[in-house]
Amino acid sequence: MSKYWSRFVQDLVPYVPGEQPRLQDQIKLNTNENPYGPSPRVLAAIRQAASDDLRLYPEPGADTLKAAIGTYYGVPVDQIFVGNGSDEVLAHVFNGLLRHAAPVLFPDITYSFHPVYCQLYGIDFRAVPLRDEFGIGWEDGPGGKGGLWLAKPNAPTGCLFSLAAIERLLERNREAVVVIDEAYIDFGGASAIPLVARHPQLLVVQTLSKSRALAGLRIGFAIGDRDLIAGLERVKDSFNSYPLGRLAILGGAAAFADEAYFQRTCAD
Ligand SMILES: *Cc1c(COP(=O)(O)O)cnc(C)c1O
Numbered sequence: 189m190s191k192y193w194s195r196f197v198q199d200l201v202p203y204v205p206g207e208q209p210r211l212q213d214q215i216k217l218n219t220n221e222n223p224y225g226p227s228p229r230v231l232a233a234i235r236q237a238a239s240d241d242l243r244l245y246p247e248p249g250a251d252t253l254k255a256a257i258g259t260y261y262g263v264p265v266d267q268i269f270v271g272n273g274s275d276e277v278l279a280h281v282f283n284g285l286l287r288h289a290a291p292v293l294f295p296d297i298t299y300s301f302h303p304v305y306c307q308l309y310g311i312d313f314r315a316v317p318l319r320d321e322f323g324i325g326w327e328d329g330p331g332g333k334g335g336l337w338l339a340k341p342n343a344p345t346g347c348l349f350s351l352a353a354i355e356r357l358l359e360r361n362r363e364a365v366v367v368i369d370e371a372y373i374d375f376g377g378a379s380a381i382p383l384v385a386r387h388p389q390l391l392v393v394q395t396l397s398k399s400r401a402l403a404g405l406r407i408g409f410a411i412g413d414r415d416l417i418a419g420l421e422r423v424k425d426s427f428n429s430y431p432l433g434r435l436a437i438l439g440g441a442a443a444f445a446d447e448a449y450f451q452r453t454c455a456d
Contacts, residue, residue, distance in 0.1 A: 203304040222401035227449040233442035234435045246434045256441035269420040272431040274395035274408025283309045284423040285365040290334030335364035348377045358387045368392050374399030374454050388413040400443045407440040
């Protein structure tokens, strides 16, 4: 505590990141880093980007990275939002798309950053108990007006939720944004990204930290309807115009260009 802190900061209870031990001879699993390194093409792109150009600001819209993601998933760039890790993307999502009078819903057993974002932005929330087999059951329940957040597959339960279940959930929740966090989807399961074309309230969030072994570069992204992305861009440009540096933009773009390496390391 410090007398110089605002009252708001004195009351904050921050998220505690997974421990990063300094011991060299342990295999560390707690923060789910990839045991393989990033693609050699990513390292080459970063080396090339480490030049005199670093005196220049990066692209504010990270257009090169958005173009690579857009090509990979077959979506236009104005349906893609990128941020400094999906944690930053999620922070802007909570602030810009889930900050309503009605509470936001998320499963009681899941990624634990959400209550922290809700506290930071003054958002009311309900942690909904998971059903048998760690299923969600929301697809049959009433829709929330404050939006909802779900990880597919859920972490740490691993429950994958079928696309049919996600579509039923979307049909019952048209009044507010439905966020699907797909941090682990590349390790198995169908992404909900193709559903974005039919559901303007759906936002799918992914990260390059896990399957693309780039936790140290900090890149996350979201794909959704143009209106959702435009809202996120407004929040971002009210906070930090350049959340991704030149190394991250070019390194991240290179990660999507090395499909062979990606498939090999995900399958192992
Ligand atoms: C690791 C993880 C994140 C954070 O990813 P970053 O892009 O590294 O910020 C978000 N959501 C879930 C479910 C995760 O497991």
